[in-house]
Amino acid sequence: MTDERAGATAPPADGAAFVDWVRPHLAAMARLAARLAVGADRDDIVQESLARAWMKRQQYDASRGTASSWLLAITADQARKAARRLRPVAELGDHDAAEARPDVEARVDVDQALARLSARQRLAVDCYYFADLSIGDTAAVMGCSEGTVKSTLSDARARLRSLLEVSE
Template identity: 60%
Template sequence: MNTVAATVDEAEFAEWTRPALLPMTRLARRLAPNADPDDVVQDSLARAWLKRHQFDPGRGTPTTWLLAIVADQARSARRARIRRLRVVDDRAELPDAPAHEVAAPDPDLEHAIERLSERQQLAVHLYYFVGVGVDETAAVMGCSPGTVKSTLFDARTRLRALLGETDD
């Protein structure tokens, strides 16, 4: 591969990923709140670059493909943080949250979301907080739109129960 082709390819990749950067960052913040979202997005972009030949437009848009990678990288970041915390004494003080971290709008809701299954959490984060539609959420999750709808229904039902709300 010559240098010019690599430069054009890199520029095209940057242009191709640009529309997905904001949704990627939002999802990284939601799924790995204790990690630096920029790091999660950077790791995701690096992974996407290495696997760009695997993108299949028949299975979804570039944004949905990139969001699926972010979801995977955020899971890795959470697991890495848990491994690091296991070696920290329980009485040790944890460092302050990064300055760029956005405070949770409703601590009760955030706690309730944490109690959902991992699949329900991903659907809720994508649909309600990132603003991705049902079809795109299905592409990220690797399931049908009907499965996303039922997952969101189940998640809402569970959240209502966790938050003590009733259907009046």
């Protein structure tokens, strides 16, 4: 788990210290970018997020959330933008569709079920389960209350349960 004391102060004004300040959060940023913008270059999304965080560093307010939640909110926004840019390319068709492999069928089922969740439910699941954020940090990323996150996660789990049930 990351040291929350690293997020207790404002981002440093000099570049090297800023790098040290964001370093504990890079893995979570990369995981979230990969989950939210499948097909986009996750490293590009993280880089754009870091550039945005650097430009907006004076706007960080530790009383409103941790450094992790602030950086992940920026990452989620950049990932959504990247996913929107990819949409027209994805609609071109499946002329180069990959062959299905038996060893990845279970993952494909889960990925397909996740894709059928609402955007809000996917964001909650991605933040809480894949980026390993707390309910509070997930709420900060989503811009809602902790109760809304809990409700959204509950609804998402129920939807996934129904989508993944094996019919006999």
